[in-house]
Amino acid sequence: MKFKTARRLASVALVGSFVVAALPVMSTVSGAAGVSNSSFNTKFSTMASLKSLAAKGKGSIAVILPDTVSSTRYTEFDAPYLKKAFLAAGLKSNQFIIQNAQGSTTTQYTDAQADITKGAKVLLVDALDSTTGAQIETYAKAHGVKVIDYDRLVLGGSREYYVSFNNVAVGSLIGSGMTSCIKAWHVKSPLVYEMKGDPTDNNATLFYQGYSKVLAKAGYSVAKKNLIVQGTGTWTPNTALTDFQGVYTANPKVNAVVTPNDENAAPIISYLQSKGLKPKTIPFTGQDATLTGFQNIIAGYQCGTVYKPIWLEAQAAAALAVYLRAGVTPPKSLVNGTTPDTSATSAALKNVPSVLLKATWVTAATVQKTVIADKVIEASQLCTNTAPNVRRRRCCCPCAA
The missing domain is CATH 3.40.50.2300 (Response regulator)
Structure with a gap:
């Protein structure tokens, strides 16, 4: 969920070259009684x-x-x-x-x-x-x-x-998810690396407002040396990995990572797994309720994801x-x-x-009654040969070993 850096576009002359169509007059007729932002369902x-x-x-x-x-x-x-x-x-x-x-x-x-x-x-x-x-x-x-x-x-x-x-509330869910996970996973002397989305995306700014406020309220700050905030932010997963590697090399005691979406978290988790990362040791957050995100959640590498x-x-x-x-x-x-x-x-x-x-914060304990119930993801998709750790979890998978 990002904005890419703008490329220069040729300016468009909007005068003299064409006749401007008149804006349609908006009727006040209700048109469709009962249509509200809470009336939609998975059956459409x-x-x-x-x-x-x-x-x-x-x-x-x-x-x-x-x-x-x-x-x-x-x-x-x-x-x-x-x-x-x-x-x-x-x-x-x-x-x-x-x-x-x-x-x-x-x-x-x-x-x-x-x-x-x-x-x-x-x-x-x-x-x-x-x-x-x-x-x-x-x-x-x-x-x-x-x-x-x-x-x-x-x-x-x-x-x-x-x-x-x-989207500020989305960010708050990410922040609360991290603080809860730090406690649940018994992370000792937490040193949190707070990552960001692309600064050209207004949503990334709103997400950051949400989770930075939650973390500050929970006592995390750069001044207290239990929080690291570096980098301009990105929605490109490989760039997020590079940013993390730089911070992690300089600060090997980082043991909690606020990642603003599942895609940014995934390559970092894979990188740490290649270094011997074990489940439920370094919590990550996420957003977008992706299949990879849920596989990491169920396997114990990601705390949860914001389901929108x-x-x-x-x-x-x-x-x-x-x-x-x-x-x-x-x-x-x-x-x-x-x-x-x-x-x-x-x-x-x-x-x-x-x-x-x-939006809703979803964990391994609530995946069954949220995204699976909504048929966004099938339970069988979470249990694959490419995700062996998922197969051993019985939180939601009918194929668990």
């Missing part, structure tokens, strides 16, 4: 109540996801769940498109231009960085196209809505897009808050209408 049945709005709307909805490196979630969860949500809402397959920029800011921008040219009326964008996101939103607004920031807020942008989780139900986020975003495509104002039961844009270019853009969803 709530989406059917949006079929009348889908029939009313004009043009298409374009989704542009960021990459496949920062998290496997975009291919494993977001893309298929968004497709399922749109179809369940009554859209035809030619009325939406789901793309991935593959880490290229240029691709993300040109995809947005092409989508608008082909008739997209709503863009759902998880921007690689705020510079690119703001350029996309400026271009979209000039063409009468509405934009929803998906998962990450574009700072200094001009989108209409934002759909994500409460992507099926919930995808449905909320798809529902919001269907409302906007139909020219209908979304109900307050769906849009449940606002998010501050600290780089807003005007007073009207400072507080972004938002759908803010709730």
Whole structure:
């Protein structure tokens, strides 16, 4: 979940060369009674109540996801769940498109231009960085196209809505997970290495706010010499490993690592395993509820992970897009808050209408009643020949030896 460093994009002249499409007038008709941010479920049945709005709307909805490196979630969860949500809402397959920029800011921008040219009326964008996101939103607004920031807020942008989780709360879950794990694993004289996500990703900033506050409250600080905070942060796993190796070489007594997602934790855990790391000795944290993350959790190398139900986020975003495509104002039961844009270019853009969803901290003890119950991961996937330590655990696996 990251923003890549922005590449320079050619500026786009927005005057004189074309006629600007008029922004559609938003109806206040509720459209789909009962649709709220808490009404979605794993069967996607709530989406059917949006079929009348889908029939009313004009043009298409374009989704542009960021990459496949920062998290496997975009291919494993977001893309298929968004497709399922749109179809369940009554859209035809030619009325939406789901793309991935593959880490290229240029691709993300040109995809947005092409989508608008082909008739997209709503863009759902998880921007690689705020510079690119703001350029996309400026271009979209000039063409009468509405934009929803998906998962990450574009700072200094001009989108209409934002759909994500409460990301400071996500960070707090990571921090609480670490402090609980230090106690549960009986870590003596903890020396915590606090890692960060990419600084160009506003979510990474919010996560850090959450877990750094929890750790500070628990008594961890650089001044007390029980906390190390180094590096600018990254969402590239190999870079996270390099950062860790540098810190660990200089501080071999590091025995707890706050990693902001599963992907960053995985190569570090593998590296330490090659050095003889035993289960439940050095706790790691995570986020995104990935298969690798859960294998590390069940095997005793990672404390837990923040589970953000992507099926919930995808449905909320798809529902919001269907409302906007139909020219209908979304109900307050769906849009449940606002998010501050600290780089807003005007007073009207400072507080972004938002759908803010709730995440959950999941451990080996709770995996059965969360991600397995939600069918995000099958129990059999956690028990593989490539994860022998998992096979010996009976917390959730039917294939345990």
